[in-house]
Amino acid sequence: MQYNAYNCISEGAVFNLLDHLKPTSHGSDFLPFWLLKVAACSFANPITFLFNLSLCSAVIPTQWKKAIITPIPKVPSPSTCSDFRPIALTPILSRLLDKMVVRYFLYPIFQDPSYSHLFNDQYAFRPTGSTDGALISILHHVTLLLASNPYVRLIALDFSKAFDTVRHSSILSKLSTLPVDDVFYNWCVDYFVGHSHITKFQQCTSVSASINASVFQGSAVGPPLFVVNGTDLRPIHNLNFLDKFADDTYLIVPACNDHTIASELQSIERWSNLNNLKLNKDKSQELIIFSSKRKNDNTVAASPNIERVDSLKMLGVTFDSNLSVSTHVSNVCQTAAQSLYAVKLLSSKGLNSVSSRDVCCATVVSRLVYASPAWWGYTTAEDRQRLQAILNRAVRWGYYGKDDPTVEQICNKRDRDLFTKVIRNPVHVLHHLLPPARDTPYNLRARGHQFTLPDKRSPFTDKNFFCRLLYQNNA
Numbered sequence: 001m002q003y004n005a006y007n008c009i010s011e012g013a014v015f016n017l018l019d020h021l022k023p024t025s026h027g028s029d030f031l032p033f034w035l036l037k038v039a040a041c042s043f044a045n046p047i048t049f050l051f052n053l054s055l056c057s058a059v060i061p062t063q064w065k066k067a068i069i070t071p072i073p074k075v076p077s078p079s080t081c082s083d084f085r086p087i088a089l090t091p092i093l094s095r096l097l098d099k100m101v102v103r104y105f106l107y108p109i110f111q112d113p114s115y116s117h118l119f120n121d122q123y124a125f126r127p128t129g130s131t132d133g134a135l136i137s138i139l140h141h142v143t144l145l146l147a148s149n150p151y152v153r154l155i156a157l158d159f160s161k162a163f164d165t166v167r168h169s170s171i172l173s174k175l176s177t178l179p180v181d182d183v184f185y186n187w188c189v190d191y192f193v194g195h196s197h198i199t200k201f202q203q204c205t206s207v208s209a210s211i212n213a214s215v216f217q218g219s220a221v222g223p224p225l226f227v228v229n230g231t232d233l234r235p236i237h238n239l240n241f242l243d244k245f246a247d248d249t250y251l252i253v254p255a256c257n258d259h260t261i262a263s264e265l266q267s268i269e270r271w272s273n274l275n276n277l278k279l280n281k282d283k284s285q286e287l288i289i290f291s292s293k294r295k296n297d298n299t300v301a302a303s304p305n306i307e308r309v310d311s312l313k314m315l316g317v318t319f320d321s322n323l324s325v326s327t328h329v330s331n332v333c334q335t336a337a338q339s340l341y342a343v344k345l346l347s348s349k350g351l352n353s354v355s356s357r358d359v360c361c362a363t364v365v366s367r368l369v370y371a372s373p374a375w376w377g378y379t380t381a382e383d384r385q386r387l388q389a390i391l392n393r394a395v396r397w398g399y400y401g402k403d404d405p406t407v408e409q410i411c412n413k414r415d416r417d418l419f420t421k422v423i424r425n426p427v428h429v430l431h432h433l434l435p436p437a438r439d440t441p442y443n444l445r446a447r448g449h450q451f452t453l454p455d456k457r458s459p460f461t462d463k464n465f466f467c468r469l470l471y472q473n474n475a
Contacts, residue, residue, distance in 0.1 A: 015044035027091030058186035064094035088217035098220035135374035147458035158283035162247035167276035377463035
């Protein structure tokens with residue numbers, strides 16, 4: 001996989017990035033986004049030269065490595081440093097170069113058939129990756145194991161400040177094992193050297209501090225490199241699975257592999273130590289999912305130093321021990337109702353009807369159907385009625401049209417759209433979960449797909465995404 005670094009980034013691509021710049025804060029160079037956007041025609045050529053020069057010489061300007069951190073409160077009344085979210089801003093040009101590097105050097109590796117298997121268990125910071133994909137994969141593996149086991153352990157692992165502490169040498173060592181161009185590797189080496197940040201708070205500015213770990217908040221290159229760093233985090237026993245979304249990692253162990261829990265956790269802890277990370281067992285949680293409604297948690301031995309819970313929130317979606325999503329629906333309905341009331345207040349203050357509908361769709365509707373392809377099949381009729389009741393209220397208040405899609409119609413469309421993308425795109429993050437294609441010597445009528453249909457008699461299998469969509473699209 002060779003690149004001509006002098007011509008890797010085209011002027012047209014840079015102009016397109018500048019021309020589509022969205023409002024964003026400037027970095028330490030104080031170049032505002034509007035200037036770069038308005039003068040895109042004039043700036044595209046010299047910026048392209050700078051980008052290609054940076055790549056071919058493997059040198060990043062020192063100014064582009066300096067970030068400004070603005071603490072944003074995470075709670076209404078912050079009292080400690082941990083109550084603030086540090087938002088780091090590098091110069092806009094640095095961010096644009098990061099995006100180009102990811103597009104031209106990292107994404108092709110993620111999608112290369114010879115190496116894509118290294119990233120099959122990671123659903124963040126990859127093309128087509130999403131929380132939908134991560135949740136679908138987790139539930140797919142759980143239901144697959146429940147077909148031959150009385151229960152499955154689902155352990156949500158917590159890594160303390162993983163993005164902030166990961167060791168640079170670990171990332172570069174794993175990057176060197178991939179088919180990356182020497183120019184890009186050398187550029188990455190320089191990328192991790194000399195980064196610094198200052199903090200601005202209430203008109204006060206701190207002194208500059210160097211950064212010797214982490215993947216740098218606010219960068220586009222850092223998160224995909226974190227994905228590269230996790231390629232060697234794998235289960236050590238057959239039938240166990242690890243599914244990841246960035247640093248959110250889920251260990252799935254069937255009942256027949258109960259004896260492997262301790263060794264799996266030890267292996268993960270060793271990997272953490274080697275990468276300057278810390279596995280926080282006190283914040284990790286375990287959910288026991290049973291194949292039948294008759295369950296007794298007391299008969300299942302506890303995992304070492306892991307808290308056992310009756311429900312687990314994964315990537316914003318709450319599941320119970322029987323894979324019920326009623327708790328999730330209750331939470332979603334509550335937050336959506338609060339958002340709907342906020343729309344009503346805005347409308348009473350003069351927000352016009354068109355804008356009110358837009359805000360309603362962007363807040364209320366999006367909350368109701370978040371990650372729906374993963375959990376929609378596990379809803380009951382009562383769950384669906386409760387979700388629709390929120391939309392009905394929006395219709396009565398005039399913030400949603402009577403002829404607009406219902407919750408069920410929206411979710412069904414999201415299901416179909418995602419399924420179509422998966423079967424048509426062989427490098428989609430979920431494509432490897434599809435069953436094998438059927439070998440039929442005849443083709444008497446057109447079908448929605450040519451994949452083998454899974455066994456619906458297994459517990460919960462008929463509710464997971466692929467089983468539902470494979471049968472729906474079989475005609």
